[in-house]
Amino acid sequence: MNRGLARTLYFRPANDNRGKSVENLHLRAALKHFAQHGMAAADHARRQAVAAAEEGDRQTFEWWLEICRALDRRMAHGIEGSAKVGS
Numbered sequence: 001m002n003r004g005l006a007r008t009l010y011f012r013p014a015n016d017n018r019g020k021s022v023e024n025l026h027l028r029a030a031l032k033h034f035a036q037h038g039m040a041a042a043d044h045a046r047r048q049a050v051a052a053a054e055e056g057d058r059q060t061f062e063w064w065l066e067i068c069r070a071l072d073r074r075m076a077h078g079i080e081g082s083a084k085v086g087s
Helices: 002-012 026-054 058-071 073-080
Strands: none
Touching: 026 058, 026 073, 058 073
């Protein structure tokens, strides 16, 4: 690989969270959640969101969905459309 290409690739961001951005409030909460749960944090947030959806608690579902989105966009997208939550 030539140096020019290597430099170009070096400065590309590695984040896969394109599209919908995460607010600072949710990002801070996600980082704290990650500190508590480590690599299982996204799955834990997903389970919390699903439990809130099953209870019909829209506000709590949205909170945990955003935490999950900050940690793992694809996982959050997977539950976003499938969860049936009351208003």
